[in-house]
Amino acid sequence: MTVMTKMKGFAAAAGLAATLLTGAASYAVADEVTLTMAVPDWPPTRIMKKFFDEQYKPKSGNTVKLDVDFIPWPDFYTRVNASLTSGEQKYNFIVSDSQWLGAFVEGGYYRKINDLLDADPEFKKTLMNIHPNPLNAYSTYPYKSENYYGFPQFPDVLVNYARKDIICNEEEQKNFQAKYGKKLPCTGEELDAMTWDDFKNVGEFFRRKKGEMLAGAPAEDDFYGIAFQAGKGYDFSSMQINGFIWQMGGNIWDETQAPTGQAEGVVNSPEAVAALEKYLSMLEYMPPVAKTGTMDIFKSDELFREGKVAMNIDWIGLGEASLDPKSSKVSDKLVFGQMPGTMGPDGKIIRWSNIGGQPFVLTTWTTDAQIKEAVEFVKWWLSDDIQHQFAAGGGQSAVKSVYEDPKYVTYRPWNRAWAPQLDWQKDVWHVPQFFELLTQQQDQFDLAITGKQDAKTTLDNIAKFQQEVLKSGGLIQ
């Protein structure tokens, strides 16, 4: 290469760089708005991104880009937490578990949206069209206050996954009837009518050793009747235990009662102890991994898809894999019902359950131009048409006009259990101390699950810890 060509090459490169730079700059003033979003990597968020790219036409005429960071679930909290606390101000939108609201609102990261709601009646109408239980869970801090922060991304509840081929088998039906004097639930409606006692019976009834007869054929492997989450990680036992406690008349520390509401005496009330005992009494009918404290929502789902259990209580969010023959041995044998409940004194089933799913929130450093587009995007996302498409593609919708549509139950087999359960959803604490409370509680529940201590001691320890932490945080007087 001669000096001359070298010079030419350099000049060309510099020219290219210059055009790129000025090009990018002029592009930006021609109203291109980029919204950066942190989301967990799973189908509901992939669908959202796909819909956006294919269908979203901003009303403002600007070019709006949605720049999405897909982060694997196990790292999700750590990555979001690190991004927020480091002050890098990278994301405009963040998918957030509802429990994180308090911690990140107090940190000054999540943006309150009341002013945006007041300024845009249509936006407010869209948000108020969401069922109040998910809205409170996903959007309010303090919980059930009028301060709004988030919008549903993927709302979720616990449902009963069941194996038709096992529970509807005539032989099993007959034997169950003979043993318990009750019909073994088979259809969705019969599953809905189950109480935890029925669930426990199913567990006891379907405990089969390898080679014993199961639904007319020898079992290929040890078989178990029931499963639900009983893992030490994240919230993989609290989310189930809370439901038991609420259904049986107990309560967790109720932040809506702060600062006069107590933890001691409430968290470890006799009702709560009885509820935890009931939860623990079912573990012996579950796959043995439950004894190790590692049966989280993913493990019980895997056991169910591998055909090792008859019924599994799990989030709808994990459902798609069980319908797919590639990842599920039971894909053509499924029936879904509501999570079992507790029979109330009036003969009606009490179904309180801990809500799952995630909202997405706006961050405080989002600029006015971005906020304008963000609001339009959220209105579009929560519009009936898109919510219908989302539900049809494997999502869930908490928008009333959508889930009340008769079409809704036809999208997925579990959708029949969706709307009736929304009335029974509550959420765990939204306070900034949530992670401290959660890890201690999970550790204690794990001790109970693995048989190291009884229900009373467990809840006493939790109550004592919560009382002290919340007292020093000023949330209990």
Next chain:
Amino acid sequence: MNAPTATASPPPLTRIAPDNWKLAILVGVLVSLVAVLAAPAAVSFWIVGAMAALIAAAFAINAYRRKYYGGLLVAPAIAVLFVMNIFPLLWSLGLSFFAYQSNQQSIRFVGLANYVKVLTSELTATANWLALINTAIFVIFTVAAQMIVGFLLAMLFAKQFPLRKYLLILVLTPMMLSVVASGVFFTYYYDPTFGILSYVVNSLTGEQFVLMSTKLGAVTGIVFADAWMWSPFVMLLVLAGLVSVPKYLYEAAAIDRVSKWRQFWTITFPYIRGLLMLALLFRTIEAFKLADLVILLTKGGNDTMTISYHLIRIANEQNKTSEGAAISYIMLFMVIVLTNLYLYLANRRSQGA
């Protein structure tokens, strides 16, 4: 005339010159003090940083003018070490004396309160102590297992036998695998429904076997997985020692009809003692920081919480930054004491020999 070059006298304190490092230090310290006291933290941080850079530049120019080229050559390494290593270390040491949470904006000086809290507080100290005890258990058992297995493997591979080369590669594989891969592998290995271990025990005894359901089982499971991964490391070090032993010593010993046992203690062992010590040191420090396998296999359940995992939860999940810093300094202190104890013992032995 060579006086003004190599041995030029340093400039007096008062002269303003780029190589006057004494003046640079004085100015740097004064300006930093004023900045810290007067300016908000976000501003003073950068002023102090600029002053540090100024002093460093004065040193560099001084070294250049006086031809201390050796010093100049290591300067980049020292700069990187300072920015990436020493500064964060000192910063976190500083943080451990404040009440600070990374998700809150307030910060307040509390002296030694964090240390007192993590060691004595009724609410939190128990968990710390339990985690420390568990860590000690893991250090003792994983290191012992690795040393014994690694040593025996090295003795085996020091000899020539058919297929040795291929077997050696096979034995080294666990060390090359990522911890996550090994962790997932072992969760399935120990799984009571899908795992081969429970399957084998079950078919032998006819009873259900759940390894990870007791503390003993969980500790065994983690120790086994850790030993599986890191014994090859010990083996590699010991093997390096073994092959360095001159053959003629063994030949001489054979002529003298020295027993195999004495050959080992008088010829082999002195050659590998230093490397064994090194392996012991490395593995102890690593075992002290054990968290990955615990997270993957038990999530700290069955009383297998280690101090390192506990620290991750406190500092990264609960955002209790300064409390976490206090715990990590206590850990650092312990590791330093432990390693120095090792080194002291090793030196005493070698002097005595």
